[in-house]
Amino acid sequence: MKRKNKNILKLIVGVVIFIYVFISSGAIKQIKDASALAFKDDDTKQKVVQNGNLSVYFIDVGQADCILISTDNHNMLIDAGNNEDGKLLVSYLKTLNVDKIDYLVGTHPHEDHIGGMDDIINNFKIDKYFMPDEISTTKTFEDVLDALEKNNLTYTTPKDGESYNLGDATIKVIHVKENAADLNESSIVLRLTYGNNSFLFTGDATKKVEQEILSSNVEIKSDVLKVAHHGSNYSSNEDFLRAVSPKYAVISVGKDNIYNHPNSSTLSKLNKLNITVYRTDEVGTVIFKSDGNNILVETIKTNTNG
Template identity: 55%
Template sequence: MKNLKRLVSIFVVMIISCMLISCGNQSKSDDGSSLLKVHFIDVGQADSILIQYGNENMLIDAGNNDDENTLKNYINSLGIKEFKYVVGTHAHEDHIGSLDYIINSFKVGKVYFPKVSASTKIFENLLNAVNNKGMKFTIPTVGESFNLGDAKCTILGPNGSTYTDANNYSIVIKLEYGSNSFLFTGDAEDVSEKEMLSSGLNLKSDVLKAGHHGSKSSTTDEFLNAVNPKYAVLSVGKDNDYGHPNKETLDKFSERKIKVYRTDESGTIVATSDGKNITFDSKPSKSNTPGSGNKSYELEDESNNSKEIANSNNNYDTVQKFDSETVWVSGNNAKVYHKDNTCSNMKNPTKYTLEEAEAKELRSCSKCYK
């Protein structure tokens, strides 16, 4: 009788153990370990995209300099401690502003950055963060691939090395998981798009992160036809000064019946792929309303005055450098900045960099920047 009770006890323990193991496996499946998640983080008029597969994480861009707390809170809420890859698409503040914080605060495997420099404090902060970790930038090569879990990332741009516009240096990445695909374009404009079309690489993707915040300088008809997305995501700030997204771009999406998701309407947008289907945690936009600002989109760009330099910190060999645009301000109480120091008969105009003027929350002169 005792032996029977002992056998029954052992049998019950075995059943409970099997149930626990089964539950454990089920929860592992439910926690997203076999899912690819792409977070288009709402950082206003800027870009930041977090990609997760299982325990592996990747970050493409990190918003403006003042987006540090937004990123900190969001990333911490997900329990992330490490990034396998960090990508700075190009040297503009609205893409790398808080990238120094990311590199300083998390364990990072590789930092991808194009072979281009900028004479700005933001870029200097990024260089210092990379140096302090004893790292160097990994310069992307078109056609190279690397894995994030079972997902595959392929570099599609930049294809050139002598652009006069820093936006065209944007690193472009195609992410594939099963039969699903995403295309992240940074601020790549029509010049870069044309080169990608000529490269022979497969651009077809289910989800397109629209280039340059939906500006008319990106998303040409030819490029959009080649990508042929089902969905487009626009990372834009509400009531931004640049008029993003542009009506022409929105019309292109509408004509092709592409579902559009906008961070200025939905906040952070999360797309989830199981390798077969893609779902979004928010509803697509129904407004088709362009941005209301009137500032010329070119103002985000650095000056077209560029030159080859040798970088002393050895993060590069030879790189393209973009010097900051010079603007002019009349008096301490000025509300606007000017491209031309003779505009409006200014008296004793003071020279600023574009970054300094915008940091003072000055607006562009409607006469200089038509």
């Protein structure tokens, strides 16, 4: 055999021995196991990892509510501040590259929740507008109806237990009250889940509504709670706070407001339960970022809250 052919034969034998050792060492088996593990993981978590993060902005609008939920080019806006916040909100949302709102929610028809709604409806493409089936005779409410009509939109009143997808997040309707005794009681309550993280949005829901939610045994345990009704004494039963058992609570409230919100009893209940509280009158806009497992909190002064 020629020397060159001998070298080729040695090389072939070497490669065969290497492959044999590689297989018998279990290296291939380990690679197979690793890919099997990846598929065994929870489907939701896989999606979260693929498509990135979720951001929830509790926008500082003074004595009012406005919450933006944003994930993978999908947006949901819950409430829109007071009348004078409308234009400010439009420009703030534009700086965040919001051009379309998948779900716009007016939790209930009070000015501090639907005040800026007409500006939002006139400036963004809205897929769906949710509100309770309640009529108000205020000009603010008329302005919202006019803006809906002008933009060929109608409103939908969601039903308890319905779920909506926002990218990889799920929004579940926790409570919508029919024939509410007052407008706060009619507040639409929503729970958002994203992977293993969850948020509860309560509008101005009253203690009576909280009791009804507790009696319905629906899952409300959440990492983040929007404290109902700006921290007033008409909301936040201790039982309810214990059931939600949040790590973080946000109180959307104006500095030195005439209602004396948040009430000291609400603050002491939150404190007693070791819940970390962020108040928009103290820290400005509060932003939560979730990767489906972990939550980061940032605060930023975006408005002169008064």
